[in-house]
Amino acid sequence: MVQTAVDQFREQTDGLLPIRTKPNETPIFQKYLIDFAQLKERNLLTEIPGNAFENGGVYTYAIIYPETDPQVKLIDLRLSEEIRRINLKLDMYRDEHLYPPYGSQIADGVFQINYKKLGLEEPPHVVSPFSNVNLPIVMDTTGSLYIDYRIDLNKALEEQEHNYQEKDDIRYILAETSPFLPAYSLPYTVENGEPVFMAEK
Numbered sequence: 069m070v071q072t073a074v075d076q077f078r079e080q081t082d083g084l085l086p087i088r089t090k091p092n093e094t095p096i097f098q099k100y101l102i103d104f105a106q107l108k109e110r111n112l113l114t115e116i117p118g119n120a121f122e123n124g125g126v127y128t129y130a131i132i133y134p135e136t137d138p139q140v141k142l143i144d145l146r147l148s149e150e151i152r153r154i155n156l157k158l159d160m161y162r163d164e165h166l167y168p169p170y171g172s173q174i175a176d177g178v179f180q181i182n183y184k185k186l187g188l189e190e191p192p193h194v195v196s197p198f199s200n201v202n203l204p205i206v207m208d209t210t211g212s213l214y215i216d217y218r219i220d221l222n223k224a225l226e227e228q229e230h231n232y233q234e235k236d237d238i239r240y241i242l243a244e245t246s247p248f249l250p251a252y253s254l255p256y257t258v259e260n261g262e263p264v265f266m267a268e269k
Contacts, residue, residue: 119142154205217239
């Protein structure tokens with residue numbers, strides 16, 4: 069329903085998308101959020117989906133491949149809420165400490181969170197919209213928080229046919245094979261058939 073409305077909007081506007089403008093540095097999977105008001109103004113959508121945030125639901129509707137093949141996908145806002153909750157604790161910690169509460173280093177520039185320093189009882193995690201398993205929340209060198217999707221990526225690489233090679237961003241395998249987007253993710257690539265964090269250039 070929303071996909072059809074987006075396609076019709078593009079036809080009527082010479083290829084424009086009904087999206088809210090976000091800053092250029094916005095992460096790619098959170099950048100192109102659908103503006104339902106634009107679709108309703110053109111009568112392409114009579115009502116906003118019940119599961120959409122704008123209608124009291126837990127999903128934000130977004131677009132991937134905006135230039136070539138715009139596809140409507142969902143961002144699970146429960147991920148956003150948990151990231152926000154941990155960020156509040158992190159901000160309180162940073163008010164009193166110079167450095168973020170780094171735990172063990174997972175990859176170059178990626179760390180577990182020393183959750184005890186934040187007053188948490190267990191390592192922070194979110195429930196994956198892809199698999200319903202717990203995914204860890206991790207931190208980069210600046211203290212920014214991300215979700216570690218390696219469990220889901222590993223499963224997708226094993227189960228889906230793909231042509232991903234080293235240095236390719238493999239997050240798209242999750243977006244292409246489900247209704248959801250891997251929001252709050254760092255780039256990953258594949259090495260020896262397994263997902264790894266992509267080293268910063």
